[in-house]
Amino acid sequence: MIISAQLIFITFFGLAAVWFGIVVFRTYSMVRSAIALLFSQTALGALFLTLQAEFLGVLQIMMMATEMSVMAIFMVMFMMDPGGLGKMDMTHQKRLSIIAGIVTFIAAVAVAVYIDWGPITTVNDAPTIQIKALGIELLGRSMLVFETAGITILTAMIAAIAVAIQPKGNINNNHKEPK
Amino acid sequence: MGIELIMSLIFAAALLGVGIYGALSQTNLVMIMMGIELILAAALLNMVAFWKYLHPDNPAGQMYVLIVMTVMALEMAVGFALAIARFRSRGSVEMEEAVELKE
Numbered sequence: 642m643i644i645s646a647q648l649i650f651i652t653f654f655g656l657a658a659v660w661f662g663i664v665v666f667r668t669y670s671m672v673r674s675a676i677a678l679l680f681s682q683t684a685l686g687a688l689f690l691t692l693q694a695e696f697l698g699v700l701q702i703m704m705m706a707t708e709m710s711v712m713a714i715f716m717v718m719f720m721m722d723p724g725g726l727g728k729m730d731m732t733h734q735k736r737l738s739i740i741a742g743i744v745t746f747i748a749a750v751a752v753a754v755y756i757d758w759g760p761i762t763t764v765n766d767a768p769t770i771q772i773k774a775l776g777i778e779l780l781g782r783s784m785l786v787f788e789t790a791g792i793t794i795l796t797a798m799i800a801a802i803a804v805a806i807q808p809k810g811n812i813n814n815n816h817k818e819p820k
Numbered sequence: 821m822g823i824e825l826i827m828s829l830i831f832a833a834a835l836l837g838v839g840i841y842g843a844l845s846q847t848n849l850v851m852i853m854m855g856i857e858l859i860l861a862a863a864l865l866n867m868v869a870f871w872k873y874l875h876p877d878n879p880a881g882q883m884y885v886l887i888v889m890t891v892m893a894l895e896m897a898v899g900f901a902l903a904i905a906r907f908r909s910r911g912s913v914e915m916e917e918a919v920e921l922k923e
Contacts, residue, residue, distance in 0.1 A: 648824050655831030658865075662838040662858050666846065678854050685835075685861050692828070692872040697885050701864070704889060708896055715850055715900055719913045731847050733916060738845035746837030753829030758874060761822035765876045778879040779886075786883065790890045797894040801901035807908065 650691040657684035666732075671716040679709035695768040696775065828869035835862035849906065849913040853899045860892045 661681035665674045682705035689698035732738075765771070779787045835858050842855025864885055871881030903913045910917065 645824070648827065651824055651827050651831075655827065655834075658861070659831055659834040659838065662835055662861075665854055665858070666838070666842045666851070671848075671850075674851065674854065678857060681835075681858070682861060685865060688828075688831075688865065689868050692868050694868050694872060694882065694885075697868060697882060700886075700889065704893065708893065711900070712850065712854070712896070715903065719848075719850060719903055719907055731851065731914075732845045733847050735845050738841045741844055742837040742841030745840050746833050749833030749836055750830055753826055753833060758822075758825060761825060761873050762876050763822070763824075763873070765872065771879070771882075774879040775882050778883055783880060783883045786887065790887055794890060794894065797897055801897045804898070805901040805904040 647691060651688060654684045654688040654691060657681075658688060672713050675709050675713035675716050678712070679705060682709065693765045693768075694771075696772050822873050825869055825873040828865060828873075832862040832865040832869070835859075835865065847914050847916045849899065849903050849915060852915065853896065856895060856899075857892060860888060860895070864888050864892075 658681045661677045661684060664677040665681065668674055668677065683702050686698045686700075686702035686705065689695075689701055692698075766774070839855045839858030839860075839862060842858060843852050844855070846852050846855060867881060867885050867888065871878070871885070875881050906913050906918075
């Protein structure tokens with residue numbers, strides 16, 4: 642087996658992504674959780690760069706940096722103990738969750754290892770050619786799918802605002818205690 | 821067989837397992853969303869690896885990655901909107917307290 646530089650980088654960034662993914666659920670501080678998820682997604686973006694998907698790698702890193710910053714703010718707003726100073730346990734059905742996670746991992750690894758994926762190609766086009774081909778694909782054959790994604794974003798934005806906006810006549814009636 | 825493809829799929833499987841653990845074990849809505857983000861990240865990694873090692877000449881593979889990234893952003897936007905609505909009406913986003921959803 643020849644160990645290529647690409648394999649080394651895939652292993653490094655893959656381990657980083659998985660490790661930071663585990664840290665998300667291990668730390669008591671919710672801000673640290675959000676930052677760990679940011680590192681996990683950034684490692685994934687770097688993994689995309691290693692896989693020579695340059696456009697997707699940069700997009701992943703930029704999108705996740707913004708998304709996780711917003712998530713950290715929401716964490717501080719909504720969590721009872723965002724700093725994790727009280728070391729509150731905010732988990733339930735832990736045993737079932739661990740079993741489900743491990744079983745899923747083993748099943749997915751079995752699929753990855755035992756299926757014959759056919760001929761493997763290791764040669765890619767240059768990034769400029771790839772991006773040009775993607776642009777032509779998005780505005781050509783896959784335009785309907787691309788436009789549907791745009792409409793879905795618009796619908797989700799309207800739905801999110803409609804759900805989050807404060808109803809009229811409820812301004813002085815906030816923060817009811819749970820029954 | 822391409823060891824790089826297998827390694828990528830194994831890391832995606834690990835992210836999927838961690839994401840499922842997180843989504844099932846956490847009691848806070850925002851933390852559950854973090855678990856779902858990891859599950860979608862695993863799907864992204866699978867798609868990029870398949871595109872790179874099986875069909876690098878077909879840009880439709882990259883297009884599907886863009887669609888999943890869109891789904892990730894939408895999941896966050898709608899999830900946060902639900903969290904705001906829930907926090908306004910009940911003062912908490914703890915799912916242990918959302919027993920009325922069972923009724």
